Amino acid sequence: MIIYNTTINVNENVVDEFVNWIKQEYIPKIIATNLFIDINLFEVLVEEEMGGITFSLQHSMKNMETYNEFNEKHFRNFDKIFHDKFTNNYVSFSTFMQRVD
Secondary structure (H helix, E strand, O other): OEEEEEEEEEOHHHHHHHHHHHHHHHHHHHHOOOOOOEEEEEEOOOOOOOOOEEEEEEEEEOOHHHHHHHHHHHHHHHHHHHHHHHOOOEEEEEEEEEOOO
């Protein structure tokens, strides 16, 4: 299993809106692609010098081919939706993780 993790630092003034929107709109749309096994949102328990609240959005998938399909067919649209909704209110970076057995 592969986890596509996006770490997002959100300005404090939009945190409630961000969490509600991610849980009620964004995640259901990603799940509707039928490419991910599970998607979870976590709050990262760290105090950032730059302020804001940090979250980890973890997309679990079978393999990298699944991510490649998501990237080719859906990523630009989801990225634009996210950016348009929270322009100038977040910074983010993404990583891939694999469980070590």
